[in-house]
Amino acid sequence: MARRVAAVCARVRQAAERAGRDASAIRLVAVTKLFPASVVREAYALGLREFGENYVQEFEGKAPELADLSAARFHLIGHLQSNKTRRAAGLFHVIDAVDSPKLARRLQEAATRPLDVKIEVKLSEEASKQGASPEQLPELIAAIRECSRLRLTGLLTMPPWTDDPEASRPYFRRLRELAGRYDLPELSMGMSHDLEVAVEEGATEVRIGTALFGERMRA
């Protein structure tokens, strides 16, 4: 794992250099979904501090074994069903995929401490994908900003999967334009196969699973 962490950090650094950006402005979120708590602990021991999980229930099972990792920040990067908001608000530091005013209001009611949130934006037509459309953003942003316990920091997107990283570029560029329009500083974009393109397009956060931990078991 140490070798893989070093390789991913080098990829981020080199992409930042090429783009004339400061690599320290790019956060690495280690995506540990479907890996056991021991993998999170090993990554933490190697210095990683931000972790992404997709499933509330799965993380609920791992969280007790991770309670002593006091500097870790856990992000929910997968779709959140509104009946799980209370559990999610207690388990995660960051909710990265808010996509409706209703979900924002439920999180506000459930939160007992300030919660960082991002909006997941859906920029493709895929039926299987969650996220708010660009047209829905003004209303959703206004709704989140009315929630005193939610702190809206930015946007997240996930382009349609292809193995050609360049195919992601127009989606990343669009997300950056939208973030600029609404004055949101954080851009969560880029995964194992397209992190370089994301960094070139302004990512402040890349979400990396496979390149750090290898192939996942199926959910």
Ligand SMILES: *Cc1c(COP(=O)(O)O)cnc(C)c1O
């Ligand atoms: C699984 C997942 C990732 C990580 O993908 P890799 O290709 O394994 O790096 C990133 N973001 C989201 C939203 C995911 O579900």
